Amino acid sequence: MAEKAKLLEVLTEGNSELYDRAMSSLRNYQN
Amino acid sequence: MESFYDIDDSHFPSLHSAITDAAQFHLGQDRKYSKVPYICHPLAVMQIVRTVTDDEGMLIAAVLHDVVEDKHATIDFVESKYGPRVAELVEWLTDVSQPEDGNRKLRKSKDLAHTAAATPDAKTIKLADLIHNTESIIASDLDFAKVYGRESKAFRSTHRRKQ
Numbered sequence: 001m002a003e004k005a006k007l008l009e010v011l012t013e014g015n016s017e018l019y020d021r022a023m024s025s026l027r028n029y030q031n
Numbered sequence: 032m033e034s035f036y037d038i039d040d041s042h043f044p045s046l047h048s049a050i051t052d053a054a055q056f057h058l059g060q061d062r063k064y065s066k067v068p069y070i071c072h073p074l075a076v077m078q079i080v081r082t083v084t085d086d087e088g089m090l091i092a093a094v095l096h097d098v099v100e101d102k103h104a105t106i107d108f109v110e111s112k113y114g115p116r117v118a119e120l121v122e123w124l125t126d127v128s129q130p131e132d133g134n135r136k137l138r139k140s141k142d143l144a145h146t147a148a149a150t151p152d153a154k155t156i157k158l159a160d161l162i163h164n165t166e167s168i169i170a171s172d173l174d175f176a177k178v179y180g181r182e183s184k185a186f187r188s189t190h191r192r193k194q
Contacts, residue, residue, distance in 0.1 A: 003139060007161060010147035014154030015083045022158050025165040029172075 001029055042085075045113060049091040050074070052112070056103035064171045072163060073097060079159035086152070088113075092120035093156050100125045123153035124160070 008022055038046055053073050060069035077093040084090075091113055098104040099121055106125075110118035127145045128138035146157060 001165075004161060004165060006143060007146065007157070010143060011154045011158050011161070013151040014156075014158040015151075017083050018079065018155055018158040018162065022161045022165070025162050025169070029165055029169050 001026065043087050043090065046087055046090055046094070049094045049113065052104075053094045053098060056098045057101075060101070062167065065167055069097075072167075075163045076156065076159045079162055080156055083155065088116045088120065089152055089156060091117050092124065092153075093159060095121050096124040096156060096160060120150070120153050120156065123149035124156055 005026060008019075008026060011019060011022070038050075054070050057069040057073070061067065062069055062072055073094045073096060076096060077090050080089055080093045095104075095109060095113070095117070099106055099109065106118050106122050109121050123146070126138075126142040128141040130138075132138050132141055146154070149157065
């Protein structure tokens with residue numbers, strides 16, 4: 001998941017709704 | 032997941048063809064962990080992209096996003112059939128590292144730099160890819176936890192009876 005978190009960091013220019021959903025998915029996984 | 036029923040030729044003339052191509056390219060291929068047919072993944076990514084845009088080029092690129100990386104097709108094929116914009120998007124969504132680039136960490140670093148330089152539209156598709164991959168892992172882990180929980184309970188029950 002660390003790799004996925006790093007990937008998310010470079011995707012800030014993508015659609016903001018999907019960015020928030022991706023961040024939420026990663027947090028769900030970490031919990 | 033969104034419905035597939037409104038993906039028709041009048042709204043998305045080339046998307047139907049892209050889905051057919053992707054289904055052919057990924058035929059016989061399963062997802063790494065869940066073992067479901069691979070085509071489920073690009074279709075799910077396309078549906079996630081659809082929640083934020085009806086841009087057909089982006090939807091086609093979402094459906095085809097793994098066909099070059101998995102060596103089923105070339106960028107030239109994608110460009111000749113779906114045009115330069117879709118080809119550019121698929122190129123941004125394709126890892127660039129090669130085995131000779133070094134260990135896994137070095138290869139991942141090279142691929143991350145490639146993704147960081149991508150266009151906002153390509154990054155939107157990559158976000159959809161990331162969402163589906165993460166949600167698939169969570170679902171697989173939950174399934175594993177359920178099976179493990181059941182088997183563990185059965186084992187404890189059997190073990191207690193033997194004592």
